[in-house]
Amino acid sequence: GAGVSQSPSNKVTEKGKDVELRCDPISGHTALYWYRQSLGQGLEFLIYFQGNSAPDKSGLPSDRFSAERTGGSVSTLTIQRTQQEDSAVYLCASSLAGGLGADTQYFGPGTRLTVL
């Protein structure tokens, strides 16, 4: 597709369950980012993939969060043993080259996660 897509658009789960969120970046973009947007908050950086390099996981809030990117394209963010404070909109973005500076990030519509 022309833009970044994410699925599902909405996810409701019970506390303690695992969830997987998917991101399809723009074709040809080597960099992929995950952010979390909590109600009334700005965007919180979670993780960044650049090509075949080891991902920058510095933003992951706990070891319950993990992400992978297969074949340099699609990415999956996994949250294990979900907690109510994980409820947020999870945004994915991709950019052509990533890294320092000027590269524009293009965002997907997000996945709204609700943990009951």
Next chain:
Amino acid sequence: AQSVTQPDIHITVSEGASLELRCNYSYGATPYLFWYVQSPGQGLQLLLKYFSGDTLVQGIKGFEAEFKRSQSSFNLRKPSVHWSDAAEYFCAVNNNDMRFGAGTRLTVKP
């Protein structure tokens, strides 16, 4: 610590009035600067960005922003606001990693 500050959580303006949204950053060097808009139920859309050169940058939808090094600011402006501009606006800086401000919610009164 490096940070991006948007001092105004919520702004209300009348349609046709001018608009200025504030953004301040604290970084050692001049970072790359961005403004994004998020309409209800939509993803973030880039309005404009500043890398170097002319400190007044033009963006989409009639928005502009001015980089002021002395004030560490990158305020977003629009001369005449339209009802469709009601949205959440995020300032972001990129200096090895991308940091976003908390956002300013814009309400437009008829």
